[in-house]
Amino acid sequence: MSQVEKAKITDVPQIHKLINGFADKGQMLARPLSEIYESIRDFFVIRDHDEVVACAALHVSWSDIAEIRSVAVAEDKQNKGLGAKLVAACLKEADELGIKNVFCFTYRPDFFKKQKFVDVDKMELPRKVWTDCFRCPKFPNCDETALIYHA
Numbered sequence: 001m002s003q004v005e006k007a008k009i010t011d012v013p014q015i016h017k018l019i020n021g022f023a024d025k026g027q028m029l030a031r032p033l034s035e036i037y038e039s040i041r042d043f044f045v046i047r048d049h050d051e052v053v054a055c056a057a058l059h060v061s062w063s064d065i066a067e068i069r070s071v072a073v074a075e076d077k078q079n080k081g082l083g084a085k086l087v088a089a090c091l092k093e094a095d096e097l098g099i100k101n102v103f104c105f106t107y108r109p110d111f112f113k114k115q116k117f118v119d120v121d122k123m124e125l126p127r128k129v130w131t132d133c134f135r136c137p138k139f140p141n142c143d144e145t146a147l148i149y150h151a
Ligand SMILES: CC(C)(COP(=O)(O)OP(=O)(O)OC[C@H]1O[C@@H](n2cnc3c(N)ncnc32)[C@H](O)[C@@H]1OP(=O)(O)O)[C@@H](O)C(=O)NCCC(=O)NCCS
Pocket: 022, 027, 028, 029, 070, 071, 072, 073, 074, 077, 078, 079, 080, 081, 082, 083, 084, 085, 105, 106, 107, 108, 110, 111, 114
C-alpha cells in the first residue's frame, strides 16, 4: 500500500463510494458516478491490494490554473501520509503540464496549508473556475475555503 497510481476505469465504483461516504457526512462535495467516469483521467488512487483506499483528482481549469478536488482517504487509513502523497502527485502532474497555480475549495484548509497552500479570495480566481460551481448544490452559498498553491 501507499503507492500513488493513476486510476483505472474499474476503480470508479470504489472512488464514488469513498467520496460519497464523506459527502454524506458533509465533509466534502458529492460527485455523481457519471462525472467520475468522465473525469477518470484526472484521478490518482492508492490501493490496498484491490481496494481503493484513497483518491484525489487534478482538474485543469484554464491556461495557468488547475484544481485539486475530491481528496479522500478511508477513515482507517488516515494520518499515515496518504493524503499528502496524493496532493504531491497532483502538484507534480500540474508542474509537468506547465501549470504554476493549483487551487482547491475545501472544508479542511489546515490539511492543505500543510501542503504549502495559502488562503486566496475566491473572487481572485479566474471566472472559468466557477463553471463547475454552477452545478454545485450549494451554489451560490459556497461555505468552503479557497486556497491556492503557487509553484
Ligand atoms: C483530509 C484528509 C484528506 C487528510 O488525509 P490524511 O491521509 O489523513 O492526511 P496525511 O496523513 O497525509 O496528513 C498530512 C499532514 O496534514 C495534517 N492533517 C491531516 N488532516 C488534517 C486536518 N483535517 N486538519 C489539519 N491538518 C491535517 C497531518 O497531521 C499531517 O501533518 P504533518 O505533515 O505535520 O505530519 C483525510 O482526513 C480525509 O479524507 N478526510 C475526509 C474527506 C475530506 O475532508 N477531504 C478534504 C478535501 S475536500
